[in-house]
Every structure is written in structure tokens, then in C-alpha cells.
Amino acid sequence: MSIKEVARIAGVSTATVSRYLNSPEHVREKTRKKVQEAIRSTGYAPNTLARNFRRGKTSLVVVVLPSVGDPFFEGVMRGIWRVADAEGYSILIRETQFNTHEFDDYSEIVFSKQADGIILLASTSPFTSGPAERAGHGDRLPPIVIGCETVAPQLSQFPSVRVDNAAAAAEATAHLVQLGHRRIGFIAGLQASLLTRDREQGYRQAMAEAGLPVADEWIVEGRQTLDGARAAARQLLALSPRPTAIFCANDEMAMGAMHEIRRAGLRIPQDISVIGFDDIRYAEILDPPLTTVAQPTEEIGEHTMRRLCRAIDGGDIGAEPEIVPHRLVVRESTAAPPADES
């Protein structure tokens, strides 16, 4: 009973107060003053619950990501928020913690109208059944945009914003090849993650193009975590002959790998080169500063959110991926292999 109260005090109808709130230009100056004063004196704030209900919109968007506290997502989230604030959306964050969630979990959120749309920053195969065949909801899919992740065939019906992971990974690998490396290890993410699979593919492709073989044991899964990467690095270092360079599917894993390399008494890059992916803020203060592939994170976030907004507003945003530019950042963790290796 609140807009009523304001209306009563202002001596106008509830409709006028509502109009004052939503289209002030349709209210006469004089009336506007009265309403304004009534609102001020009562400290009235529209009940968002009622408003959402009436409008059929929550102005909420769910962002699904593997893990907050991952420095990489800081920039992406910042971009998302910038647009969200401007467009009046609030962001609900769900962590997958690397678990393969049911797609239903997320679409349910939309179908039960808890959110207007979903941004998937981590699509570790979120689909159990084809989303299109969901019982009951018919053909109306919730607005979804995928950020960062590579889109697998099953996800190709959704738009995405990302770098060309395969090309970027190939570029990184080529950088090592050019320095003279021939045995290059690869610490992959989770196999369930399409993104790291693409990076692995880029690595394989670059190796092939250089006419270099890729031994099976050169590719180890680092599970996207510090500890996983450390175990993976230990495996690679135990190889004989061991790789002269290691390409890590992201910077977090590169940090873990570098630690193990140091512990093994090896020097970076003199004994072994390391290259990462993402260019998180720690990359440049590592010892030595990490060569890596930078992604325009804020841009990804902004474009992803903007595209989602358009989809929510009913616009047709297509299903094509939007590819944003990556950039190889050469620092000091990569160099030519030891002399006796050439």
C-alpha cells in the first residue's frame, strides 16, 4: 500500500504517481512538484517485487563461471557490470566449480523467471539433453550468450564472444618453435572444457605445420588448477628427454608449472621456456615475467552483455561467434633452448 500512500499525500491518483515515475514528461509541471514532494517526505521507493511482477522482468542476469577469485574473470566481469549498470541489470553469479552442471539448472532459472538471461563463461558441456527438446517449454529457449568459451557443435545455436583460441594457441606455439624449440610440452585444462581443447588443437596444428612430432606424453592434463598444473609439470619434467618448453593452457597453470620447475632446480628460460594464456595481472610480476597471450577481457565482457541485452529485448542477435583480437605478449619466460639442444 505504498504508491497509494504517496498518491493520497500528494492529492493525486496512483496512476499519476506511477506516471511520474515512469514517464514524467506526461505529467504536468505543477503536479510533478506535488508528487515529488510527497515522495520525498515519505521516503517512498517503488517496490521492485511488484514492479518486476507486473513487468514480467527481473532485470537480473545470471553469469555462470568456473570460479570467482580467478583473476582472469575480473576483467570480464568488469565489462559485464559496466553494461549491466548502464542498462539497469543486476548480476547473479553462479560458480560451477568445474562441475558439469545440468543445463536445466540454468535454464530453469530463466523459465521460472528468476532471471532474464544467462551468460555462460564456462561451458563445460552444460547440456545433458538437447536443450531444444526440453519438455514443456517448447521451442522458446532462454536468451543465452557465451563468453570466452569455444562453442561446441551442441552449443552452436547460441551466440558467443571470444578470441580465436585455436589460432592464438598456434601463435604461441609458433613463437616457441621460432625460438628453436622442438620438444614442446602442453599442459591442458579439463578435457570437458571446449576452450582448452581448442587451445590444444592450436598447439597440435602449429607443431604439425612446423613438421614437429608430438609425443603423447608431452600432453598432460592440468585440470585448470594450480595443483593440477604442478602435478602435470612434475610429469613433464620427469620425461627423458624432457621438453625444452612448456605451453600452459592458461596463466594460472603456468604459475603452478613455474613453481615446480624452480623446485626441480631448473632455470626459466635458460633451461626451459614457459608460455601461458590469458595475461592475468600477475603475469608480469612472475619470476621471470611470463610470456603469454592477452585477451581483451573487458571488451569480451562488454560485448557479451550487450548482446545479451539485445536478445532479452527481443532483438535477433544471430548465432555467429564474435571473434575479438588476441595478442601475444612476449616477456622473459621464453628464450632459445639450451645450446646442446639445437
Next chain:
Amino acid sequence: MSIKEVARIAGVSTATVSRYLNSPEHVREKTRKKVQEAIRSTGYAPNTLARNFRRGKTSLVVVVLPSVGDPFFEGVMRGIWRVADAEGYSILIRETQFNTHEFDDYSEIVFSKQADGIILLASTSPFTSGPAERAGHGDRLPPIVIGCETVAPQLSQFPSVRVDNAAAAAEATAHLVQLGHRRIGFIAGLQASLLTRDREQGYRQAMAEAGLPVADEWIVEGRQTLDGARAAARQLLALSPRPTAIFCANDEMAMGAMHEIRRAGLRIPQDISVIGFDDIRYAEILDPPLTTVAQPTEEIGEHTMRRLCRAIDGGDIGAEPEIVPHRLVVRESTAAPPADES
């Protein structure tokens, strides 16, 4: 027109469908079956907007923190989510980006019923005017619980969950003193942050207790960022004589400081010791592994959220801070000062 639809198909009233949803035990087995079938066949999902509206609850909680992508908050958020999931709440995250926001921004969220409560993980003086004097809302303050941050007098009306920052900082400082350090620098966070002020106070207290003087230039503001800490470290290293140890108000800043120390050609801990605060996941893989103060982050998150839930449910949770235990983790970044310094 959806619960109606289900009711029509099941051949019962809307009230019965509603009851089936909310208190099935009050529905006869036979009726239950009918409703269940109708729901299944229609793929009906209750409209959360309408439900929230009716119940006057959003089941949303806002968490305010300085920055996602900060590894420290990963654990805290995890604890919060664990409880939130169990209690049926979703989490809305707002970043302060170290800006001093108006308290109104946040309380507005509650007063306009966009959320049921607020968790403040970063209270850089969020109050412009005393919250109690807010016009309109009278004396009814929104449910708020503060996590991690130290409570300043103006915030003492709110409950909090945190470690004893002053005591922990004193302990860390004492550790350096015991190793033989006499000139200990301190890289502080933002002066606006109560938390880092408390840590500074603990540092000062420990120095005083050891009978050691604290030169003004030994305390430098690191602005809670990598870059800020780097600048601060450069300042400290330029001092003559320079400190033989540096206490950083958090691990993030310690990372920045360590980088600058290396760049200056100094060895840790042989030439200079470094100690941090938080024990983020990178602490143990730094070079050398960082001595720091560990906080039970998940526990903080869980307790904070649990307390907020009780407050939302109308329980009286008091205003006393709940102090959780910290733990000094000694690794390899601290050692006795160079021989000629004793």
C-alpha cells in the same frame, strides 16, 4: 494464468495446486497424483516473480566486495554460497572497486526490496550520513552482516565475522622481531579501509612492545593493489638504511613487493624478509613461498551468511563481532636479517 491452467487440467482449485507445491502433506494422496500429473504434462514452473511478490521476499542477498578476481574472496564466497544454496538464497555481487560508495546505494537495494539482506565484505566507510538517521525509513535498518572487515565505531551496530586483525598483525610482526629484525617496513592498504588500519595498529603495537621505534617513512600505502604495492616497495627500498623486512597488509601486495625486491637485485629472505596476510592460494608457490597469516575464509563466509539468514528470519543476532582464529604460516620468505645488521 498458469497455476490456473494446471488447476483446470487437474480438475482441482488453484489453492490445491498451491498447497501441493508448498505443503504437499496437506494434500490427499489421490489429489496429489492428479496435480503432479497435470504439472508434468504442462511443464509448469511456478512464476517466481509472482511468488516473491506475494511473499514479499526476493530470496536474494547482496554481497559487496572490493573486487572479484581477488583470490582471497574465493574461499569466503564459497562459504557464503554453501549456506545460500542450502537456505534457498541467490547471491548478487556488487563491486566497490575501492570506491567509497554511499551507504544509501546498498540500503536502497533492501528498502526497495531488491534483496533481503546485505553482506559487506568491504566496508570502506560506506556511510555518509548515519544510517540510522535516514529519512523515511525510520529506525528499521536492513539486515546486514559484515565479513572480514574490522568494525569501526560507526559500524558497530552491525554484527561481523572476522579474525582479530590487530592481534594477527602483531603476531606477524613479532615473528620478524624474533628473527632479529629491527627495521621493519609496513605496506598498508587504503587508509579508508578499517581492516588495514587495524593491521597497521597491530604492527605498531608489536614494535612498541619490542621496544623498537617506527620511523614514519617505514609505513607506505600500497593501495591494496599490485601496482600500488610495487610503488610502495620501491619507496621502502630507496630508504637508507632500508628496512630488513617488509610486512605487507595482504598477500596481493606482498606479491607486488617481492617482484620489486627481485628487480632491485635483492634476495628474499637473505637480504630482506617479506611477510604477507591472507594466505591466498598463490602464497605457497611464490618464490620463495610466502610467510603469511592464514584466515579461515570458508568459515568466515559460512558464518557470515548463516548469521544474515537468521537476521532475515527476524531472529536477534546481536551486534557482537564473531572472532574466528587466524594462524601464522611460516614459509621461506622470512629469515634472520643479514649478519651485519645484528
Next chain:
DNA sequence: TTGTACGCGTTATCAT
């Protein structure tokens, strides 16, 4: 330009 009156989907109250 302003007011009246209805409906949004759900839950809660009260009969039955």
C-alpha cells in the same frame, strides 16, 4: 492531463 478500474500469478484466509 488526470482518474478509475482491472489484471498480473500467487498465497493465505476462511468457509465448506
Next chain:
DNA sequence: ATGATAACGCGTACAA
């Protein structure tokens, strides 16, 4: 155990 119905606060035809 179930059904009829009144709210909840807001937006918006439509009428004035």
C-alpha cells in the same frame, strides 16, 4: 481435505 476469494503493489487501457 478442498474450494472460493481477497489481497499483494504496480502499470495501463480507457474514460473523462
